[in-house]
Amino acid sequence: MDKLNVRPSMKIMSPLNLKLWLFILLGASGNAVATDGTTDIAKSYPKQYKTWEATQEQSEREDVLANNPRNVILWAGSSYAKEYHTPRGHQFAVADVSHTLRTGVAPKAGEKGLSASCWTCKTPDAPRLIGELGFEGYAAKNFTDLGSEIKNVVYCSDCHESGSEKLTLPRPHARDAMAKIHQPFEQQSATVQGAQVCGQCHVTYYFRPEKSNVVNIPWIFGNSADDIEKYYDTRRFYEWIHPISKTPMLKARHPEYEHWNRSKHAELGVTCVTCHMPEAIDENGKAFTNHKVDKAMPYFKSSCKGCHSSQEKMKQRLTNLKHEINAKAKDVEELLVKAHYEAKAAWVAGANWEQMNDAIMDIRHSQWRWDFAMSSHGIYAHNPEEGRQLLNKAIEQAKSARSSLSKILKQLKVEHVYYPDISSKAKAQQAVGIDEAELVLEKKAFIEEEINKHWDPVAQRGY
Ligand code: HEC
Ligand code: HEC
Ligand code: HEC
Ligand code: HEC
Numbered sequence: 001m002d003k004l005n006v007r008p009s010m011k012i013m014s015p016l017n018l019k020l021w022l023f024i025l026l027g028a029s030g031n032a033v034a035t036d037g038t039t040d041i042a043k044s045y046p047k048q049y050k051t052w053e054a055t056q057e058q059s060e061r062e063d064v065l066a067n068n069p070r071n072v073i074l075w076a077g078s079s080y081a082k083e084y085h086t087p088r089g090h091q092f093a094v095a096d097v098s099h100t101l102r103t104g105v106a107p108k109a110g111e112k113g114l115s116a117s118c119w120t121c122k123t124p125d126a127p128r129l130i131g132e133l134g135f136e137g138y139a140a141k142n143f144t145d146l147g148s149e150i151k152n153v154v155y156c157s158d159c160h161e162s163g164s165e166k167l168t169l170p171r172p173h174a175r176d177a178m179a180k181i182h183q184p185f186e187q188q189s190a191t192v193q194g195a196q197v198c199g200q201c202h203v204t205y206y207f208r209p210e211k212s213n214v215v216n217i218p219w220i221f222g223n224s225a226d227d228i229e230k231y232y233d234t235r236r237f238y239e240w241i242h243p244i245s246k247t248p249m250l251k252a253r254h255p256e257y258e259h260w261n262r263s264k265h266a267e268l269g270v271t272c273v274t275c276h277m278p279e280a281i282d283e284n285g286k287a288f289t290n291h292k293v294d295k296a297m298p299y300f301k302s303s304c305k306g307c308h309s310s311q312e313k314m315k316q317r318l319t320n321l322k323h324e325i326n327a328k329a330k331d332v333e334e335l336l337v338k339a340h341y342e343a344k345a346a347w348v349a350g351a352n353w354e355q356m357n358d359a360i361m362d363i364r365h366s367q368w369r370w371d372f373a374m375s376s377h378g379i380y381a382h383n384p385e386e387g388r389q390l391l392n393k394a395i396e397q398a399k400s401a402r403s404s405l406s407k408i409l410k411q412l413k414v415e416h417v418y419y420p421d422i423s424s425k426a427k428a429q430q431a432v433g434i435d436e437a438e439l440v441l442e443k444k445a446f447i448e449e450e451i452n453k454h455w456d457p458v459a460q461r462g463y
Contacts, residue, residue: 035151036124039163051291058089070333072428077243090154093122095461115213116141121201124157127170140212151456159197174200177217194273199257225372245343252371259383278303321380328391335398342405349412362401369394
């Protein structure tokens with residue numbers, strides 16, 4: 001495995017680095033240089049540091065595929081069908097991306113493996129490496145080759161300028177994205193800047209295959225599901241070909257910023273920071289920002305209560321919203337699972353692209369909307385109205401796909417469509433040819449040989 005040697009001190013000092021060193025030598029603050037090359041403010045702000053560290057307490061997470069095996073069919077052919085968990089505390093971000101079956105197995109001989117771009121939203125070492133290697137140079141590296149370079153997890157310098165408490169977006173693609181939707185970071189109020197620092201990572205993205213897999217936030221036409229779909233359709237982009245239905249698929253990923261952006265709360269100036277890291281009071285009665293970024297309901301008293309008086313009523317309201325959204329999502333999923341298999345039956349019976357085009361496009365668009373709603377963690381709380389609209393349209397599109405397919409199947413005299421048993425994760429994975437036990441073994445070997453021997457302990461946290 002080729003080891004990079006690009007520590008800041010090994011390079012010719014840039015004017016910026018020089019300024020930084022002078023700043024430290026002159027003892028302006030007593031701060032140290034962090035391993036990501038920025039001036040570390042942690043020592044100067046113990047309350048923020050301690051609360052930042054405390055996200056380690058949020059170690060619980062759920063297995064999404066076990067909770068809902070339909071996902072395995074919908075994501076068949078993509079690595080999401082192998083393993084997918086709900087998010088947990090920031091302190092686990094590096095370890096979780098290192099340990100999941102989706103990323104981080106040594107590339108097979110002659111294969112390129114996964115792009116280093118998968119590090120981008122886990123660590124301030126990503127913007128450092130982007131600075132050192134160039135955006136494309138960084139993305140062209142293999143994910144595992146940069147593993148030993150990753151020493152920090154979602155840290156001060158991901159949100160604050162080096163050596164200061166001033167907010168910033170160190171990721172160039174995130175700065176560009178905010179400008180694309182006419183919300184350039186520099187021109188925003190401190191409140192919106194707070195949301196945008198979260199929006200560096202809590203947004204949907206894809207890797208640009210024609211540009212060494214650099215991360216891109218596809219907001220050229222705007223950041224709604226329709227706008228992003230238009231962008232992907234115009235570029236005839238797809239992430240993978242679905243092995244069952246042959247649909248060129250799109251994948252949405254945690255579009256929290258997008259949904260919040262259009263919500264009632266955003267209009268009121270209530271941001272991610274208001275709800276997930278609200279103000280706290282220290283033992284001397286002094287206010288500070290609680291950096292234990294957590295679910296929002298634990299903070300009801302310090303964040304919601306000013307506007308929503310009853311915690312019990314809010315709990316009930318959220319439970320109802322969650323049920324409503326999940327029920328609609330289930331309708332889409334059941335329709336789409338059938339549609340994928342009906343398309344397969346049509347192909348097997350000799351259907352051609354001319355016949356199949358409308359149905360396949362409906363599957364693509366329906367699953368995109370479903371994913372854009374459901375891969376956003378907490379849409380029922382962030383923007384339930386958008387969730388309803390997305391899922392209603394996804395239901396319409398999936399029904400339209402099935403009605404086209406039913407005509408094609410009739411024309412082709414297909415009377416029976418095979419739908420496999422997907423009543424558990426194991427059965428669903430078996431249906432799409434995923435051997436979890438084998439993947440786990442491969443992963444275990446990689447963890448023992450590579451992560452445990454050569455990577456920073458931050459990559460083992462929680463394991
Ligand atoms: C995920 C983003 C994020 C990370 C990581 C982060 N901060 Fe902050 N920080 C914020 C936000 C947002 C605010 C609030 C800004 C506002 O509302 O004006 C803030 C405020 C502050 C402030 C101003 C005083 C206060 O409490 O409001 C200090 C000091 C600070 N952070 C220090 C740190 C330190 C030290 C670390 C690392 C241990 C850190 N931050 C990590 C986002 C972050
Ligand atoms: C550098 C990228 C990055 C930034 C910046 C970032 N996050 Fe995260 N966030 C993540 C990742 C990655 C996870 C999932 C970690 C895991 O599951 O291992 C996560 C998880 C979370 C969770 C789930 C916590 C839990 O215990 O369930 C919340 C809530 C959250 N982030 C909110 C925020 C907020 C609010 C901000 C801005 C103040 C923010 N994040 C900034 C990357 C980031
Ligand atoms: C009005 C308050 C509010 C705002 C604003 C808000 N959230 Fe949330 N968020 C919630 C609630 C409520 C949940 C559901 C989980 C809970 O707290 O019970 C949630 C869930 C989440 C989760 C999933 C946590 C998990 O473990 O399942 C993430 C991640 C998240 N929010 C990130 C963000 C980001 C990023 C923003 C800003 C772009 C944001 N939120 C804005 C209230 C809010
Ligand atoms: C600055 C005031 C304010 C704060 C703080 C606030 N909200 Fe709200 N919230 C509102 C208003 C106003 C509405 C719209 C009226 C309504 O539906 O109650 C709303 C609506 C909602 C809705 C319904 C959303 C919809 O579109 O139907 C939920 C859920 C919600 N809030 C949850 C929360 C939670 C949870 C918190 C704290 C983590 C919180 N809010 C903090 C003002 C606030």
